[in-house]
Amino acid sequence: MSRQSRGARPDRYGGIVERVERYELVEGYGEVVRRAREARFLTREQLAELVGEKVSTIKRVENGELRPSMELARKLEKTLKIKLLVESTDEAIEKALKRVPRQAPTLGEMLGEDDPLGSERDTSKK
Numbered sequence: 410m411s412r413q414s415r416g417a418r419p420d421r422y423g424g425i426v427e428r429v430e431r432y433e434l435v436e437g438y439g440e441v442v443r444r445a446r447e448a449r450f451l452t453r454e455q456l457a458e459l460v461g462e463k464v465s466t467i468k469r470v471e472n473g474e475l476r477p478s479m480e481l482a483r484k485l486e487k488t489l490k491i492k493l494l495v496e497s498t499d500e501a502i503e504k505a506l507k508r509v510p511r512q513a514p515t516l517g518e519m520l521g522e523d524d525p526l527g528s529e530r531d532t533s534k535k
Contacts, residue, residue: 432494434482439473445489446471460484 435441446456446467453471457464462481469475470485477485482493 431497432479433497434476435493435495437473438477438482438493439471441491441493442467442485442489443471445491449489456488459488 446453453464453467457467460481461484466475470477477493479494485491486493
């Protein structure tokens with residue numbers, strides 16, 4: 410028997426549906442990192458070594474020029490005892506999804522149809 414991961418449930422098709430948690434960085438994450446580093450009397454070099462990153466990466470994160478990956482954010486949180494990632498709200502997720510450009514047109518767009526179901530199409534022509 411296989412074990413399901415925590416938060417997983419079987420779907421009606423017999424597969425597993427994982428609960429997806431989405432996180433976003435706190436506002437002013439760079440300043441949060443810089444202040445926490447300085448409060449612990451660490452240099453950028455020391456922090457970079459502790460989290461296994463380049464000094465230039467730490468500098469860019471602190472300056473707000475680089476958004477840390479989920480992995481780096483977690484390492485910084487653990488090392489500096491800070492909170493960088495917060496669970497996204499539904500509004501934030503919807504807003505982020507609206508900013509994502511669609512990669513390819515839909516089939517209806519390619520066929521030049523306004524109604525995806527084709528109910529306005531004139532089917533009398535052959």
